[in-house]
Amino acid sequence: MKERMAVTRRPTRGMTRKPGVLSTFPLDNLVTEVHRLLGPTWALPPYNNILPSYLREPSSRLTKEDLDFLVLKGALDIPDPGFAREILKGYIRHIHPHIPFLNLELFSRAIFDDQHDSQGSISLLLYQAVMFAGAIFVDLKFLYAAGFLSRRHALETLFQRVRALYDFDVEDDNLIVIQSLLLMTYWYEDPDRHKDGRHWISVCISLACKTGLHLDHTEEPKPDHKLRNMLWWSVFTRDRLIALGLQQPPVIKDEVHSxxxxxxxxxxxxxxxxxxxxxxxxxxxxLARIFLEKVKLCRCVKDDLYSWDCQPIHHNIPTIAPKPRQTSLWLSKLELDDWLQDLPETISFRPKPFLPAHNADLIFHSHCAWLKMVYLEIYSTIHRQLDFLSEKYSPSQPLSLDGPECPILRAAVEITLILQDLYQKQLIYYLPTTSVAMILRAGIIHIQEMFSGDPHVGAASFRRLSQCILALQQLGRRYGSAFFLATLLGAPKGSSVITCSPDEILAHVDIESLDKLTVSYAESSVSTILKIREPYDRDIISGLKSRKVERAGGDCGQNGSGTGSSLKCDSSPDDPFEIRDLDFADYSLK
Incomplete structure (x- = not known):
């Protein structure tokens, strides 16, 4: 039984059922006990006047006090029809292709056409969850028109409605609860609370396994067989992508052979x-093919991708089974190579020098870009781990010294090329939350390369870092943490990164705060949901701290000033890392 939030008792309808007559407490509690055992004897007046006819009433197990509290929390508040239509459009365009379990026909008939097959055809809990998730991608003007002060205010309000309904068990159908929990994983905007996307995906998976969603029922197919399969793979991919963004092992373990x-x-x-x-x-x-390929891609994310229980081989610290770990990583890499080779050409991302003529083509282009970014992040993570376990591990050495084909550097370059393409087409806004962590890790690589000492590499790295900062600033309009991370990467306050010099950017890079994002600072004062858990990145940041101190100290020795030495950057047409309009095949990872 979920814990109920205590509220001060207020005047309610008593046994007379007349609003003007106060509750005849304590006798009225006898009526409450009868309702608790047998259910209310009336159909939720006045709440049936609040909800549209296409929404199902809450569970009959709820007491009148529960319903009163839900009304007080605004959980039964429904967006007006115009606002709901804009939210559903955002959901169809930017949420449904990632987790395509929703009955769009049912929702569209009810919201767009104001038609429904029968009374109460849509779950109240699922409806509010769709309203929350879709609002992430609604234009601000519609949020303002609906009375919200900001996107964060709108999302927090809509999420609290869903959470209140979930906490009070308003839905009896487990499949609908699983769908709603899956949409609740898009809540990331409160770093000071432990119930973020990771919490909700854990609850979702627990209920899914309890319901038997992970079991095959093809021999005795159930009426909802197709929904159950689609829902399971949606849960699976969402779990893998959350793990990828947070650098934590997935909740669904490899040994759970579905x-x-x-x-x-x-x-x-x-x-x-x-x-x-x-x-x-x-x-x-x-778009359906993209989802299928994403499922295959997520199967390359193994449990041990984020298992850092062993040290680099050359360290004097005892190692814990590095060889089996390396073998597992190489097998994952081979799977990833096979995936890329088999990827259909029709959904393979290619930068386009022109803007697609139709909005539908823009949406498709952004989803192709996201699929490529997921591949690059998995590819980079595998190679970071292999590098970390190798005998030649040297995080202080710029990656460019290994040549332009260094896998980790190449992945960061490709991610930046994708961001540049999306930025030119104003599609950065539509990237999911996981992209914030991907851009942060690419930006850290570019900062390291700016210290390489090679003016050509420094210039290219500066341009790439600037692109990462611009992308985070744009994403900050949807995800608050992205703004904060942009400042850590060197975004200057009060001026545009486009007009800044490399020295100005480096002077603004907040290495100390980046260091506090690492897991070594358990009680960090830095407020963000993202933590830098990977030893590879932590070692890079540690090296950057030392370099920044040396750089400042060198200047003090030369001119008594700690402002930092001038970073030598030169742009050359022969620069192998320069960001320019190229055929994406030139940057394909082999």
């Missing part, structure tokens, strides 16, 4: 709903 068969294009419900087709255009089947 017998559910791999999805095929025929398994997916390619909707013919007119509003979905208006959003996706001719790209419906390709």
């Amino acid at each position: 017998p559910i068969p791999m999805l095929t294009l025929e398994n997916l419900d390619i909707t013919t709903q007119k509003y979905a087709k208006a959003c996706y255009g001719i790209n419906e089947r390709n």
Whole structure:
């Protein structure tokens, strides 16, 4: 039984059922006990006048006091029709392709056409969860028109509605609760509380396993067989991507061998709903292919990808089974190489020098870019781990010394090229929350390369770092933590990064705060949901601290000033790392 929040008792309808007559407490509690055992004897007046007819009423197990409290919390407040339509558009465009479990036909008929097949066809809990998730991608003007002061204010308000409904067990169908919990994992905006996306995906997976969602029912198919399969793979991919962003092991362990068969294009419900087709255009089947490929890609994320229980081989500290770990990482790399080789050309990302003519093409382009970014992040993480375990591990050495084909540097370059393409098309805003961590890690690599001493490499790294900062600043309009991380990477206050020199950027890089994001600072005062857990990145930051101290000390010795020496940067047409419009095949990872 979930813990109920204590509230001061207020005047309510008593046994007379007349609003003007106060509760006849303590006798009125006898009525409450009867309702608790047998259910209310009336159909939730006046709440049935609040909810649209297409929404199901809350569970009959709720008491009147529970419902009163939900009204007080605003959990039964429904967005007006115009606002709800904008939210559902954002959901269809930017949430549904990532986790395509929702019955879009049912929601679209109710919200766009104001039609419904029967009374109470949509769960109140799931409806509020969709409103919360879709609002992430709604234009600010609609949020302001709805009375919200900011996007953060809107998301917090909408999320608290979903959470209140979940806490009070308003939904009896476990599959609907799982869907709602999956959407609740998009809540990341409160770093001071432990119930973030990682918490909600853990609860979601626990309920999914309890419900038997991970079991194969093909021999005795249930009526909701297709939904159960789609929902399981949506939960699986969401778990893997959250683990990738937070640098933590996934909740679903490798030993949990789900017998559910791999999805095929025929398994997916390619909707013919007119509003979905208006959003996706001719790209419906390709968006479905992106989800299928993302499932395959997420299967390359193993438990030990974020297992840092062993030291580099050359350290004098006893190692813990480095060889089996290396073998596992190499196997993951081979799987990743096979995935890239088999990726259909129709969904392979290519930078476009022109703007697609239709919004549907822009949406498709952004999803292709995101799939490529996920691949690059997994690829980079595997190589970071292999580098960390190698005998030649040297985090203080610039990666450019290994040449332009260094896997870790190449992945950071490719991510920056994707960001540049999306920035030019104003699509940065539509990247998911996990992209914030990816950009941060690419930015750290670029900062390290700015200290390489090679003016050509320094100039290219400066341009890439500037692109990462611009991307984080744009994402900050949706995800508050991105603004903060942009300042750590050197975003100057009161001026544009575009007009800054490399020296000015380096002077603003907050190495101390980056260091406090590492797990070595358990009680860090830095408020953000992101932590730098990977030893590879932590060692780079430690090296940057030393270099910054040496650089400042060298200047003090020369001119008595600690402002920092001038960073030599030169732009050359022969620069192998320069960001320019190139065929993406030139940067394909082998």
